[in-house]
Amino acid sequence: MRWSQLYVPTLREDPADADAVSHRLLVRGGFVRQLMAGHYSLLPLAVRVRTKIMDIIREEMTAIGVQEFILPALHPAEIWQRSGRWEVMGEEMFRLKDRKGADLALGMTHEEIFTVLSQELRSYRNLPQMWFQFQTKFRDEARPKSGLLRVREFTMKDSYSFDVEDDGLDRSFELHRTAYERIFARLSLPAIAVQASSGSMGGSASVEFMSPSEAGEDLVVRCPGCDYAANAEKATSALPAVVDGAGLAAPEAFDTPDVRTIEELARLHEVAAERQIKTLVYVVDGQLTLVLLRGDHNLVEQKLIDTLAAKA
Template identity: 55%
Template sequence: MHRWSQLFIPTLREAPADAEVASHKYLVRAGYIRQLAAGLYSYLFLGQRSLNKVMAIVREEMDRIGQEFYLPALHPRELWEASGRWTVMGDNLFRLKDRKGADLCLGMTHEENMTEIARKELRSYKQLPQIWYQIQSKFRDEPRPRSGLLRVRQFMMKDSYSFDIDDAGLEVSYRKHRATYCRIFDRCGLNYLIIEAHSGAMGGSQSEEFMVYTPAGEDQVVSCASCKYAANLEKATSKLEAVQELAPEGDGKPLEVHTPGQKTIEEVARYLGVSPKNKIKTLALMIDGSTGNGAHASTSRGVVVLMRGDHQLNEAKLSTALAGKETRPMQEEEIRQLFKSPAGFLGPLGIDWSKGLDDVAKPILLVDTALQGRANLIAGANKEDYHVKNITPGKDFQPTGYADLRSVATGDPCPNCGSPLRMDTAVEVGHIFKLGYKYAESMNARVLDKNGKEVMPIMGCYGIGIERILTAAIEQSNDENGFWLPPQIAPFEVVVTATNVSDEKIRVTAESIAQSLESAGYDVLLDDRDERPGVKFKDADLVGIPFRVNVGKKVTEDRVEVVQRSTRQSQDVSIAAITDYFRQNLGPGRRT
């Protein structure tokens, strides 16, 4: 039996000054966590208890499809060299040296470690499929930890990895995870949705994210109210309405027009009396050369992006199109040097664009798919105060390539059904991802197939942020007095509040009610502190326990009050019927 009077539950009247989001404020105020440093938190009694419940659910569900491992958090450099990520991960990877001077790092994730095991141990297709998982601390030197437990440098992750002999097998493993994740998030009481995700620089493979709507989130989710379409902003697209093309002027060939002082899209469009939709937006960007040594060194490279005049560039999409390269806006001087054009009048004509990303000597020209098939557009003339009409992509200039680079905006038509799209912020609690052969390839994992031929196993990886489940649950359910958790993940299901412990009858009754609820298998916290009732009620409201039993003056009538935290509805229940009440409202006690 847990007695509040003997526990360490340091509740705070006021939120710490540096907490902004609800979950952060309440986790601290309710005594769940304390901060150690930026992005590092200690989980106290209530916090750890709740996380343990989350992990128990995750474990129970994962055990139905996979096998639990526990891998080291400390990894030798060689492991990460093998996959190439020792350099790729840059500053995000925590690095250290052992006493002998050997390089080590703290695992941000465990693809390498798992693949290493697979590489050494898996020999035959007969051993496949495999699903291996673990629940373990991950370390990431985030550039900016934030929002309490939402983005931290050390956190618990359930990560799993699937190994299959072929695509069909991967599909099965992926489906299993998807279904399991749904069960996990359902059991944790989260209101989530599954969205198509940006699959990062590796591209191609399928990836979905499990999101919970909350203004505290860091992700933008685009969704359709009419159909099921939902995607990450980095991935989302929308239907393009047809644009009225301009009639060709003169002989239909590119035609320079004088546009004195007109630089922006809007100015030029207004000046020429056309819609921005008929204008090409030209963005000059730069890939900075790496300062790395030897093999990895590269030179800076210009990238020009063409968008429809009224469209916005999505940097994540651009980065994907550039195989993961980051860009920055080009400076005016750089534009002048590279393209002999004044900034503001840059256009695609007359420049020798590279034929592919590997063609490093020339600048890259990427054109958004919204411009593919368009005609008679207007762009800069690479000359002060001049623009060019009658430009048709593919005819008047040859881009390096076309790509979907456009950011979806609120109200754009859904790509499936055409209804207006909406955009919401959300937090990612899980991610499932078809990895493909990336690690099998780089780390040289091979098995023999039916025909005795060596093939690479195909992999999937799947993650759940443990703390984020708690955080999302709190973001989902809080008010000015505190928060309430779904009973399945609350540190206790019921708090029994003895309103006045100096009243013998109340004290004894509270004690016996707590006792019998506990015997019935519920997690009960008995508030037996010598405090005034107000203090206890405030604390009970604060700490996230979904039900409260008030044991007060009505004990003389053999009655107590049960208060549901979420609705604040209170109901008198006879003491004899208290266990039944919870059987009806909570189901049978889990520990029976």
Template identity: 45%
Template structure:
């Protein structure tokens, strides 16, 4: 993409109303614009990051048997009344039509997926099933000051699973957990799994996927020697300095963390509410056990900015960066065009700052935007055929042949 053709672009100054790093950097670098607290427009850079996150999630959900569908956002009140959510879910947005019908804006989709799958799941032969979708959700938050980390309108992947019995849910939970850890690892995040209460969704336990960051809203205790981690706000069985209850090797450490995913064991709450009965292999009609598996996509994008930045700007993990390469030319437009086209031909996504502006601004914008590699084409490139290559997180560039750079990316 050529920056001269783009409407949206980075700003010299950070927005004055930004209270969080993700809000400040994402606005200044030209990824998003706030329409109101908790509601954002995604500009071309921001949309590319969302699509990259979606792609990773989609691949991993498909790999464990997920079936992608798309459920609506405007829900009739009746389905929320059936489960009691109409009165109990305080963040539910409600509205009334001209014809006096009551609707809710989907804050979650158990109320839609259960009656939908009820039509298709008739016997144990149809189980398990794992429909999922990637869709915008709405929450009537009292405050929304964490940038894109806690939106009133936010993008989420939610999967729902239907099982013949608890054992099958437990079996699938382990598969989903591995897939979730793989998703976060592909995005450059080290996520910890904690146990917490089920909240609105379930009387049972839930599992949260947490990333350690000062921008988080959750207090956790974790072990350095094993994967043990607990949400202390919810479950207070543990305290700082206790020996790890799982491995016994280290003492539990406190941290602040941000939730990027969660799993709820829904039990039979929703299958009972919608009278979804399935014949088991003895011909008896049973209520399936359900699970719900969320990953906050816009939220995760915000957490990544909180985790990966320096005082110059964002440092995107390579799998979700808006572009792999940020190309800058110092008055060598023809040579830059040649390299731009070569990179594109090799399938490398490249942002070319071809604007006729001060080169100092180009450098600072490149740091702000935060693509993994910065390439500079200068006069020197003309005689040597070498370009200046700098990884975003490094201070010093090195001179490199273009082909060698491309090969190094490919083998990365």
């Protein structure tokens, strides 16, 4: 391509609606243009970058024996209803009806559709199988922002394995983890492997690769003295022992007029927050639930969902 023919519409000034540095540079450099909130057109330079990234990912997936598919982005509701995730996905799933009135969805992810295909695996002799694709995903984000970091339409590489037993699943998991490490290394992208919640996707183990960024929204807990790193939704900590004093011979009534929070209790009555228990009221899967926490702790809702194996 001759430079004189290449379409690169650069800008002199930062776009008014761009907060993240990456967003400003992509727009000013002529890589992307916003069509509406959360939807971007990729211009020729961005397409070239996207293609190179996809080629690296494809090479690493092929190297570990993963086969490439291309699945539909539009899904019948019945498949999602069978998995129980039609309701769980909530408002982030784009839902629509066709001219015959049938319920459809734009794919947020493709576990259900790959599972439909896997039903043709009739024998354990066909296993293991590892499948992947590049596909457009759709999520009805309430507040799309930060350029390409939170959008409503994006390209995702997703990969799936089908194994005979847990040992095979662990092997597939490890193959993917090391492949991702090679991908990030080839892209010169710093990435930290952290423990994470599986969320609505389910599963017993999850690892996220997080790249440090001021524009990011997730929080990571990382120990500088060991290899421990976890998403805030998954992280655990070692609590120092609490030593009790002599205490009271019997419980006594303790009036706390006009006190509505643990912080007020500590400030007005000099009662340390870590010596208290606070009660939170939640509705979990339609059932009224009381959650008891140490007074100085905050509830991470995803941890509650994971602990109760709840849907929402």
